[in-house]
Every structure is written in C-alpha cells, then in structure tokens.
Amino acid sequence: MKESTFPEKRNSILEMSPDTFRRVGYELVDRIAAFLETLPDKPVTTGEAPRNIRTVLGEETLPEKGKEAEELLGRAANLLFDHSLFNGHPRFLGYITAAGAPIGALGELLAATANPNVGAFALSPMATEIERQTIRWIAELIGYSTDSGGLFVSGGTMANFVGYLTGRRVKLGAAVRREGLREQPPLTVYCSGQTHTWLQKATDEYGQGTDAIRWIKTDNKQRMDVAALEQQIRVDIDRRYQPFLVVGTAGTVSTGAVDPLSGIARICRRYDLWFHVDGAYGAPAAALPENESLFEGLREADSIALDPHKWLYSALDAGCVLVRNPQDLLHTFRFRPEYYNFDGAPDDPVVNFHEYGPENSRGFRALKVWLGLQQAGRQGYIQMIRDDIALAEALFCLAGETPDLESVTRHLSVTTFRFVPEDLSGEAPAVKSYLNRLNAELLSRLQNEGTTFISNAVVGNVYCLRSCVVNFRTQMSDIEALVETVRRLGRQVDSEWRCGLQRPIAAK
Numbered sequence: 081m082k083e084s085t086f087p088e089k090r091n092s093i094l095e096m097s098p099d100t101f102r103r104v105g106y107e108l109v110d111r112i113a114a115f116l117e118t119l120p121d122k123p124v125t126t127g128e129a130p131r132n133i134r135t136v137l138g139e140e141t142l143p144e145k146g147k148e149a150e151e152l153l154g155r156a157a158n159l160l161f162d163h164s165l166f167n168g169h170p171r172f173l174g175y176i177t178a179a180g181a182p183i184g185a186l187g188e189l190l191a192a193t194a195n196p197n198v199g200a201f202a203l204s205p206m207a208t209e210i211e212r213q214t215i216r217w218i219a220e221l222i223g224y225s226t227d228s229g230g231l232f233v234s235g236g237t238m239a240n241f242v243g244y245l246t247g248r249r250v251k252l253g254a255a256v257r258r259e260g261l262r263e264q265p266p267l268t269v270y271c272s273g274q275t276h277t278w279l280q281k282a283t284d285e286y287g288q289g290t291d292a293i294r295w296i297k298t299d300n301k302q303r304m305d306v307a308a309l310e311q312q313i314r315v316d317i318d319r320r321y322q323p324f325l326v327v328g329t330a331g332t333v334s335t336g337a338v339d340p341l342s343g344i345a346r347i348c349r350r351y352d353l354w355f356h357v358d359g360a361y362g363a364p365a366a367a368l369p370e371n372e373s374l375f376e377g378l379r380e381a382d383s384i385a386l387d388p389h390k391w392l393y394s395a396l397d398a399g400c401v402l403v404r405n406p407q408d409l410l411h412t413f414r415f416r417p418e419y420y421n422f423d424g425a426p427d428d429p430v431v432n433f434h435e436y437g438p439e440n441s442r443g444f445r446a447l448k449v450w451l452g453l454q455q456a457g458r459q460g461y462i463q464m465i466r467d468d469i470a471l472a473e474a475l476f477c478l479a480g481e482t483p484d485l486e487s488v489t490r491h492l493s494v495t496t497f498r499f500v501p502e503d504l505s506g507e508a509p510a511v512k513s514y515l516n517r518l519n520a521e522l523l524s525r526l527q528n529e530g531t532t533f534i535s536n537a538v539v540g541n542v543y544c545l546r547s548c549v550v551n552f553r554t555q556m557s558d559i560e561a562l563v564e565t566v567r568r569l570g571r572q573v574d575s576e577w578r579c580g581l582q583r584p585i586a587a588k
C-alpha cells in the first residue's frame with residue numbers, strides 16, 4: 081500500500097489564527113471609525129475618470145503567491161476611502177441609495193462569519209428565522225398584512241421581478257410553468273409613464289417583450305391617471321390581449337410621486353388583475369401617520385417591492401418583496417429536487433427560502449436590516465423618514481424663494497428645481513432649450529466638483545435638478561450649501577455661455 085504523504089496537520093494559507101484575526105480586525109475597525117469621523121470633511125466623490133482609477137489600482141495580473149492579510153486590507157481601505165463616491169456622505173442627495181447604517185457594517189462582518197446559507201432552514205436555522213421575523217416587521221412597519229410572505233433579494237429590481245412572476249403564475253395558472261407561454265394570447269401589463277426601468281427588463285427577460293407594456297399617462301402631479309388605465313385595459317381586452325398585471329408606484333424614481341393606489345386596486349379587482357406596488361423607494365414612508373391617506377390602498381396590493389437599502393438606511397444590498405399569500409410564492413418558485421433533504425417534521429414545518437424565490441444559495445441580507453430595525457425601532461424610523469421629508473420640503477421652499485432658482489416638484493423626500501437666471505424667463509422655445517442645456521451643464525459640473533451630489537429629472541419637458549434625501553446624516557446646513565453651490569455654478573455657466581461663442585439667445 082502506498083503511504084500517504086498528506087501532512088498530519090494541514091496548513092491552509094486562507095486560514096487565519098485567532099490572534100492574527102484580532103490584530104488585523106481591530107486595525108480595520110479603527111480605520112473604519114476614523115473614516116466615519118472624517119467623512120463629512122471629504123468630498124462626496126473624487127469624480128475621477130475610469131482611466132485614473134485603473135492607474136491607481138494598477139493593471140497587475142493574478143498574483144502567483146499569497147500576501148499578508150494586514151497589508152491587503154490596509155491597501156483595500158486606502159483604495160476605497162480615497163476613490164469612492166460616498167452615499168453615506170451628508171451631502172449625497174443623488175440617486176436613491178441610502179447612507180448605510182454603521183450597525184449594518186458590523187452586522188455584515190457577523191453575517192459573513194457565521195456564513196449561513198439562507199436557502200434552506202437546515203443550512204441556516206437561526207438566520208432563516210431572523211429573515212422571517214424581519215420580513216414580518218417590515219410588513220408591520222408599512223401597515224401590510226403580517227400574514228403575508230416574502231423574502232430578501234438583491235434589490236428593488238429583483239423584488240419587482242418576484243412580484244411580476246408571482247402575478248403571472250397566479251393569473252395564468254400552474255400550466256404556464258410547464259408549458260411556457262406558447263398557447264397564451266399576448267399578455268399586457270400596465271404602469272404609469274414614470275415607472276422605473278425594471279419593468280422593461282422584466283418583460284424582456286421573461287419573454288413578454290417590452291411591447292407588452294402599456295405606459296399610462298400621468299396627471300399634472302406625476303401620478304397615474306386611473307381613468308386612462310381602465311380605458312386602456314378595455315381596449316386591450318376588446319382586441320384579445322390578456323392583461324394580467326398593473327404596477328402602481330409608491331414613490332417614483334424621478335419625482336417621488338405616489339400613484340393613486342386605491343383607485344388602481346379597484347380596477348385590479350374589477351378586471352381580475354394582479355396588483356403589484358413598486359415601493360422600492362417610497363413604501364417605508366407609509367409608516368408615518370401623516371401619510372395615511374397618501375398610501376391608502378397599499379395594503380390591498382397582492383405584492384409589494386421595497387428596498388431596505390434605500391429608505392430603511394441599510395447597506396447595499398438588500399431588496400425585499402412581500403406577497404399577500406405566501407403560498408403564491410411557493411406555487412411560483414418551488415421545485416423539489418431529489419438531492420435536497422430539507423423537509424421538516426410534519427408537525428413543525430420549515431421555511432426553505434430557495435422555494436420562495438429565484439435564488440438558491442442565499443446570503444444573510446436580513447441581519448443588517450434586522451439590526452437596524454431594532455436599533456432605531458418604529459419611532460426611530462418614523463423620525464428619520466419624517467426629517468428627510470422635512471429637508472426636501474425645506475429645499476423646495478428655499479428654491480422657491482431664491483431669485484435665480486425655481487422649485488418644480490416635491491413628493492416624499494424628492495425635490496426637483498432648476499437654475500433660472502433672473503433676467504431670463506418666458507415660454508419661447510429658445511429660452512426653454514437654453515435653460516435645459518444650462519441646467520444639464522450645471523449638473524455635470526456639480527457632480528464633477530463633488531462637494532455635494534444631486535441628480536437630474538425631466539418633468540414635462542423641463543430638465544430639472546433633483547435632490548433625494550434618504551440620508552440620516554443630512555442637515556439643514558447641507559441643504560443651504562446645495563442651494564449656494566447650484567447658484568454659483570449656474571451663474572458660472574450662464575456668464576461663460578453668454579459671453580462666449582455659445583451665446584444662444586438674447587436676454588429678455
């Protein structure tokens with residue numbers, strides 16, 4: 081018999097001794113704490129070009145030999161702390177991405193250490209139950225049925241996909257999972273023209289094609305016109321299409337508008353359609369008592385998508401979908417392969433999350449959300465969301481009162497506004513087009529400068545600057561600074577353009 085040469089004690093290079101872990105870990109935690117301390121003094125972004133970033137990173141090939149963890153983590157911290165856009169910065173008011181709560185950063189360390197696979201109870205007993213509890217708490221927070229089911233996914237897009245697929249399965253029946261869509265009349269889905277691009281991805285990826293989308297017009301408050309919705313459904317039924325889903329958005333991505341949810345719910349009941357609410361951004365604002373009428377109808381949704389990495393202030397990534405009837409998720413996603421031995425006892429059934437959604441192996445996204453919900457409590461969340469909305473209102477007022485600014489919309493914590501030189505106004509096409517170009521240029525300069533960060537929205541045909549506060553670090557002084565930055569850059573662009581070659585129009 082050949083003698084084994086395998087050493088008695090294996091020495092794996094990825095293993096770390098407890099002492100090393102302590103030393104390297106404490107050092108990293110110290111660096112993170114120092115980073116958090118100095119964050120407000122840093123720019124929101126360095127605005128570096130891709131080629132600069134690549135140069136800093138270096139174009140090395142895969143290392144042949146290993147290196148010390150300490151050195152590697154130190155370098156990673158330097159790279160990230162010196163060359164990132166910080167959505168945790170008090171002046172990050174751009175896209176809807178939250179300042180991640182620090183407790184979540186520690187939670188992620190813990191989650192990665194226990195490293196449960198939250199695809200099945202047997203692989204993640206406590207983590208599965210923590211995820212279930214977190215889902216229940218989120219439903220409770222926004223006033224949705226606590227008997228609903230749901231799970232965490234990577235973000236709002238995936239959460240909306242789960243709602244979409246569940247609606248399709250329920251409205252078309254079980255056979256669609258075996259046979260596909262061959263025998264169906266063409267399916268149609270309905271949403272307002274302000275709906276996020278996830279629905280285009282969904283119709284494309286799941287075989288309906290983007291022509292299946294009926295973009296319903298919005299009213300002068302950027303909300304879906306429910307009469308137009310019903311009319312379009314009737315037209316499609318007459319033409320032998322098969323409507324199956326209506327998407328109501330609770331907080332649109334551009335302006336934060338909340339569609340008339342009860343009106344949409346009524347239409348869905350009338351025509352037997354799945355009512356999905358995209359609350360990726362806005363759903364947490366349903367926790368505020370003062371928003372009760374705005375979110376009326378939310379609890380009638382068949383499914384709701386919601387992003388904890390937006391207005392629950394969780395670190396990326398964490399999306400969440402809630403479905404009124406948890407069985408619908410099982411009916412949509414469950415297969416039972418022979419190589420899984422995950423069944424519970426008949427008198428104590430288990431939840432295996434791989435049967436409730438598209439993912440199989442799943443990380444422990446719930447932990448950071450679970451920790452945040454407890455650290456702040458319902459009252460804490462209500463206060464933070466309320467403050468964000470108050471800051472958005474303050475910006476709207478400030479822009480309205482400032483001579484060379486114009487406020488355009490304010491819904492939830494999204495404000496749109498623009499720079500309008502005091503001597504320029506009117507409806508002339510040349511003026512409108514100049515103002516659109518001026519504000520677009522202003523925004524590019526502002527984003528490059530990096531001291532404060534906002535984005536853009538087009539409202540009607542008006543190019544606007546857009547601020548969205550989902551940031552528990554933002555203060556009133558940050559809003560005032562934003563206004564000053566916009567005015568400074570607006571004047572700069574305007575004077576350059578008027579003196580220079582680009583002078584597009586005469587002042588009034």
Ligand SMILES: *Cc1c(COP(=O)(O)O)cnc(C)c1O
Pocket residue numbers: 176234235236237238276278329331332333358359360361387399
């Ligand atoms: C952000 C957002 C999405 C997409 O969510 P991701 O987490 O980016 O995938 C969908 N709908 C709305 C209304 C959003 O604000």
